[in-house]
Amino acid sequence: MKVTINDVASQAGVSIKTVSRVMNNEPSVRKDTYDKVMAAITALQYQPNAAARNLASNRSFSIGYIYDNPNAYYVIDMQRGLLDACRKHGYELLIHPTNAKSPDIVQEVIDLVQQSRLAGLVLTPPFSEMPHIAEALEKIGVHFVRIISGSTPSPKLSNCVLVDDFTAAFKITNHLLELGHTDIAFLCGDEEHSSSGERLAGYQAALTKRGITPNPKFIVPGSYSFESGVKGAKQLMNLSKKPSAIFACNDEIAAGALFSARLMNIAIPQQLAIAGFENSPFSRQTWPPLTTAHQPNVTIAQQAAELLFRHAKPNASKMLSDKQPVFIPELLVRESTAVSE
Amino acid sequence: MKVTINDVASQAGVSIKTVSRVMNNEPSVRKDTYDKVMAAITALQYQPNAAARNLASNRSFSIGYIYDNPNAYYVIDMQRGLLDACRKHGYELLIHPTNAKSPDIVQEVIDLVQQSRLAGLVLTPPFSEMPHIAEALEKIGVHFVRIISGSTPSPKLSNCVLVDDFTAAFKITNHLLELGHTDIAFLCGDEEHSSSGERLAGYQAALTKRGITPNPKFIVPGSYSFESGVKGAKQLMNLSKKPSAIFACNDEIAAGALFSARLMNIAIPQQLAIAGFENSPFSRQTWPPLTTAHQPNVTIAQQAAELLFRHAKPNASKMLSDKQPVFIPELLVRESTAVSE
DNA sequence: ATAGAAATGACAGCGCTGGTCATCTGTTAG
C-alpha cells in the first residue's frame, strides 16, 4: 500500500540515501545507478511523502499564488496553468486571495511565505508591480516570478514573464485605423496597473505613426470595471466631437461601453466601433461580440511556473533556455468593429 | 525566529505533551491549563510545523476542493468561502480542477485523497451528484461534504449543504406570472446536474399552482452554456405560438437567449421577458440587466467547510448545531423582466 | 601503483504525536 524510500532502495539494491539523491536531482549519481533507481521507482510507483521531505529538508514543495483580481476568468486560467506546471514537477499550489490595497500587504506576503515555507511565489498584477513586495521577497531570499507588462527582456527582469500589451494595443488600434476610423477614443484601466499604461502607449503610438495626434479628450481615465466603461462611453458620446471608435483597456470596460451605447441608442458597430482586450469568455457573449486581443493566460501561467522552478529547484538545469518568455496577445476581430458599409 | 512546541511549553510552564494536548483538542485538559497554554501560544505566535504534524500523525491538515465547472465566478466564490473557513481552522485548501466526465474520475479522486492524505473533501456539482464517488469515499473512510440541490434536510443527507433551487425557481416563475405572463418557457441546463431538474420542477409547480398546464414545447433541453441559450431561444421564437417570457436555468443561458433575441430583433423586455439564475456578475452587465436569483456561494462554501470540519476534526464539538444548512436563493428583479406597458 | 576525485553509505535528527506509565492534584464519601 504505502511505498517508502526503503522499499525503493532495496528494490534497486542501493542505499536509501542514493534514492534520495536521485529524487532530488543531486549530481554525482552514476548513470546506471540512476537508471536502476528510476526503474525501481517506476516499478513500485513510489511517491515520496511530502511531509517527511518538508520536515527533513525544512523547505516545502509548494509555490504560492497571490491574487486580488475581480476578473474570475483570469484567476481561474492562471490557477490552471500554475497547477499544470506544479503537477508536472510534483509541487503543490497554495492560493491566497487577498486585498492588494491593504496597508500590511507586504507583511502579509512575507508571513505567508515564511509560514508555509514556500519554495517560490508567482505574482500577477497588481502585486507584480509593487516594488516593496519584490524588495521584501528578495530580502528574505525567496524565489519569485512576476508576470508583467513589457516588451523587451532585460537582465533586470530576469524573473519576469512579459506580456507585450504595447504591441497588442498597437495592433488593435491599427485595426481600427484600417477600418477607416480616425477619431478613436481610449478608455483606460486602473492607473496602478502598468498594463493600462502600456496599452495606452500602444494606442498612441499607432495613431502617431499614422500622423494623427491623439486627442486628449478621447483619452478617458478609469478602472478595469464594467461601470467604468459605462461612464467613460457616456462621457465620450456627450462630447461635441464624438469618436467613431472606442478602444477599451479590457473586455469588461468594453462591455460597459457597449451597455452605455445601448442606453443612448447608438448602433454598434455602425455608429460606433468598440474593441476590448483580453478575450475573456464574455467578450464572445456580448451583442455584438467584441473585437479583442487574446491573452493566453494558461500558457503564460505555465511558463511563469516553469521559470520559477528553474530558479527555485536547487539542482535543476539552470542553463537551458533561461531566456525570458514574451507573449504578444493576438488580435481577434469580431462584429463590434465590423466594417460599416 | 522559529518557535517550537518546546518554547511554548516552557513559556506556559507545562510539558510539551500538554501543549500537544491543547493543540489537538484532546479532552482532559483543565480549563486554566488550557488558558495558560493558549496564552503562551498567542504570546509567542506559535505556529505548529505542519510538516512535522503531518508526518507524526500521518494525516494532513488540508481539505480538497475538486471542480469542473466552466463558470469561473462560481469556482472563485467557492474557493473564497472554503479558504475563509480553512484559515479560521488552520487548514489548507488543495484545489483540483479536473474533468468530471473522465472514465477514471473515481480513481482520480481516491488517488488525490490518499496521495495528499486529505482530511476531507468538498464536492460541488457535478461531483456531489455522482453516487460512485460518494460510495468510494465512504469506503475509504474519508469525510466529505456535498453541496447539492434540495429543500428538505434528512439524516441520509447529513453531510450535505442544501441549496433550494426548487423554491427559488418557483419564486422566479411566480414573478413572471405576476407580471401577467402566461406563456412562459423554460431553458434547461445539463440533465446531469440535478439543479436543472429542481429548477424545472419549481417552474412547473408555480405554473400548476396558477392552473396553467406547462406546455411541453416550452420546455427546451440544453446545457449550462451561452450557446445553449442562443439555440434554445431561437427554437422557441420560431414556434408558431411563441412564449412571452423565458426563464433560463442560469444566467449564462439567459445571456445566450438575450443574444438570440437581439439577432431576431426582439425587444427585451417589451416583446419578451427573460430571467436567469445565479446572479453571476455578468447578469448585471447584459443589456438589459437580467432578473435572476442570488446564490450566496461564498457563504454556502463556508458552511460546507464548517460542516466538514465538524466531522473531520477528531475532537471537535460535534454536538453543536449539527443541523443541515438550507439556502434559498433570493429573487433579484432587474430590467430584463420589467413591466411592459 | 597511487593520489585525488567521484560515488555511495551510515547515522543522526527534523518537530511533532502516540503510547505507556508514574505522579500529582482535586474531589467526594465515610
Place this chain on the structure above:
DNA sequence: CTAACAGATGACCAGCGCTGTCATTTCTAT
C-alpha cells in the same frame, strides 16, 4: 479529617519518512 478514587499532567521513548553531514568506498587518470 482522611481515605480512596478519578482526573490531570508529566516523563520518557519510539518513530513518522526523509535529508544533511561526513566517513568510506570505488573509480579515474597519471
